[in-house]
Amino acid sequence: MTFEKYDFGVVGAGGAGLAGAMYGARLGLKTVIFGASNANELPIGGLITTAHAVRNYPGILSASGLGIAKKIEEHARDYDLVTIKQEKVLKIEKKKDCFEIKTTKGNYKISAVLLATGRRIRKLDVPGSMKLEGRGVSYCALCDAPLYKDKVVAVVGGSDSAAIESLVLSEYAKKVYIIYRGKAITPEEIHLKEIKMNKKIEIITNTNVVEIKGKDYVESIILDKEYNGKKELKLDGIYAAIGNIPISELAKELGVKLNKNQEIVLDHATSGTSVAGVFAAGDVTNKSFKQLIIGVAEACTAAHSAFEYVSEMKMKQCEK
């Protein structure tokens, strides 16, 4: 078997992975990024590419999620030491002081690994949700909000993401319900204000969606309690923003310590994990405040720690 050899292997080509690769290259590490590793078949750039507008990345006043991902990608590609591979990582094994990575297209020997695999979107699990996915059931308002011009839609969830989805949808739809199981939605203050001022948006709390009905397309949803005297709510589309799940299967197989939410337990000072030579960054970690800027910085710290690790291991690493 032949192996391509790199000093630093980054699994995941979201904002964190791309930034970590750039820093690795600055530190002289021959670096490979594996994109589309395990994720939602997103383009290079990861989940942030589904964001309508990013206004909280310090130094960039406003950009689309895709736009900001492109800037970070361009930054990584600016270094000759960085190679981006659109390959899915199937397995990572630690062999002595070297990691062997098998992808859909090849085999690699890597001295230090950065897991920046991010998170995948959590899907609605009620009758009708699978059948009607792409036919009124959606997970990305940004992707298809314009389809709902002058129609009625619902967003399921109470997080900041749910709030943003509802605001995006309100630019097209004539009515947007936010349906949340808890007693009050919890978006960022700035979004809460916008929602309160937006006459198209109506919030239904303490309520769950139990079924989605429709022949070819979504026609209505069934709630677990009455709203305005009825359990059935007629609408044309339903967006779920009910969270996302860390993509940590490869980490688990490698023996990296995870918390109960299956997030990688990070040494926040060094971006190290419980396995020597394995670093992590971004939304797959247990950092409680998940933001692009924070994942990016974690990855830069990881690159520096990987550089120190590789320097120390120089005598005994992968035969080269």
Place this chain on the structure above:
Amino acid sequence: MTFEKYDFGVVGAGGAGLAGAMYGARLGLKTVIFGASNANELPIGGLITTAHAVRNYPGILSASGLGIAKKIEEHARDYDLVTIKQEKVLKIEKKKDCFEIKTTKGNYKISAVLLATGRRIRKLDVPGSMKLEGRGVSYCALCDAPLYKDKVVAVVGGSDSAAIESLVLSEYAKKVYIIYRGKAITPEEIHLKEIKMNKKIEIITNTNVVEIKGKDYVESIILDKEYNGKKELKLDGIYAAIGNIPISELAKELGVKLNKNQEIVLDHATSGTSVAGVFAAGDVTNKSFKQLIIGVAEACTAAHSAFEYVSEMKMKQCEK
């Protein structure tokens, strides 16, 4: 005594402080930043403003230090909840669940504090250095490298900063010595390569500068060992890049735990310190890898933690 009241008080208007304020405002905190707090009389933006070029802030391919600071400042000023005060903080006291801050111009009551005070440049401590400061002895190549067109200069130090200073100077000077007490300089790989290829730059290791001579301007320096047969080196300018010192006096007075280097000991997961309600970020902390992107992200984490702290304390905080 009258007090202005804020939820979130940021001490230091460098990249970290400005980014933290922006995030605080996004989270609905009424935020004040005190610039020029304790620092080197730098403009808003802090030490990064002295950087020739910043190419390692992910998403911004290349900008001057001043340019990137301006972008982050503009981002902070975009929020009505942010007030920037060009006042020096003289004292911070914790009174029950409220901090009282006294500045050169006023008095403030603050619910949560972010210390983003950064670092000050370490000065050369040899005979002649004080007398000739600004007359050939300098701490900022970017500021006055053009003055040394076709002249001979030296940079003291072996760090990445020293390397960058020497590269900047080589664009003007005809000869640049790097004088370092250690056995090999330790810049980033990318800068080391540039130095090796640069014929104007000559490295003198295992050597200290012990005196700077000159009547009105620098004329020569004295080394502690011979170089090319002489201890005296004729030159026109000497730049010191011998490190910098955390500005942590206010933190110390507040009872915040420092390490032996006088850096604030940070809880890297939350950006908290040993004192409840006091958060820290940027170059004043004990994070080993000091980079703009990392300080900025620490400050964003701090703003989020301050938001949670203020929410929890709402019942008992400063009478409002």
